[in-house]
Amino acid sequence: xxxxxxxxxxxxxxxxxxxxxxxxxxxxxxxxxxxxxxxxxxxxxxxxxxxxxxxxxxxxxxxxxxxxxxxxxxxxxxxxxxxxxxxxxxxxxxxxxxxxxxxxxxxxxxxxxxxxxxxxxxxxxxxxxxxxxxxxxxxxxxxxxxxxxxxxxxxxxxxxxxxxxxxxxxxx
Ligand code: IMP
Ligand code: MG
Numbered sequence: 001x002x003x004x005x006x007x008x009x010x011x012x013x014x015x016x017x018x019x020x021x022x023x024x025x026x027x028x029x030x031x032x033x034x035x036x037x038x039x040x041x042x043x044x045x046x047x048x049x050x051x052x053x054x055x056x057x058x059x060x061x062x063x064x065x066x067x068x069x070x071x072x073x074x075x076x077x078x079x080x081x082x083x084x085x086x087x088x089x090x091x092x093x094x095x096x097x098x099x100x101x102x103x104x105x106x107x108x109x110x111x112x113x114x115x116x117x118x119x120x121x122x123x124x125x126x127x128x129x130x131x132x133x134x135x136x137x138x139x140x141x142x143x144x145x146x147x148x149x150x151x152x153x154x155x156x157x158x159x160x161x162x163x164x165x166x167x168x169x170x171x172x
Pocket of ligand 2: 156
């Protein structure tokens with residue numbers, strides 16, 4: 001296996017997450033915040049972002065799978081694991097690793113809105129540019145990247161590379 005080319009360093013990610021965490025801390029002070037990570041990809045972003053949120057926040061996770069090949073989403077989302085907690089009346093912040101077609105998040109925001117949370121916002125570490133997608137309100141965004149397939153920091157290629165400490169691209 002080739003070594004991936006580094007696109008965003010561990011240090012750049014860390015300082016971006018610190019900024020995002022500070023903004024979240026300011027915005028949700030005094031509110032009942034539930035951070036919802038989308039598994040599996042968001043597990044690392046969630047852990048590192050959350051440590052920059054200086055509030056008595058609670059956590060939950062959803063696992064979804066989109067039918068499709070290793071590198072393309074089909075838009076059909078299946079909920080593998082739903083939330084453990086009721087969200088009615090609570091402030092939800094969805095935490096995602098990457099927004100590509102936006103179809104997963106579009107589906108999830110619709111699905112969660114029906115449960116009548118007090119608010120629902122979105123944090124994403126990466127947003128792919130140059131992709132046609134439904135308009136998505138990303139309240140806290142990390143980096144815009146070119147429309148390449150990236151790995152690391154939670155993102156996989158066929159379930160591998162999630163533990164790379166940086167965002168990389170395979171060049172072959
Ligand atoms: P979307 O529904 O197309 O926005 O993408 C949904 C999911 O596809 C993301 O949460 C990732 O798990 C995965 N994904 C999208 N782009 C990439 C990528 O470049 N590398 C690894 N996984 C990706
Ligand atoms: Mg994936």
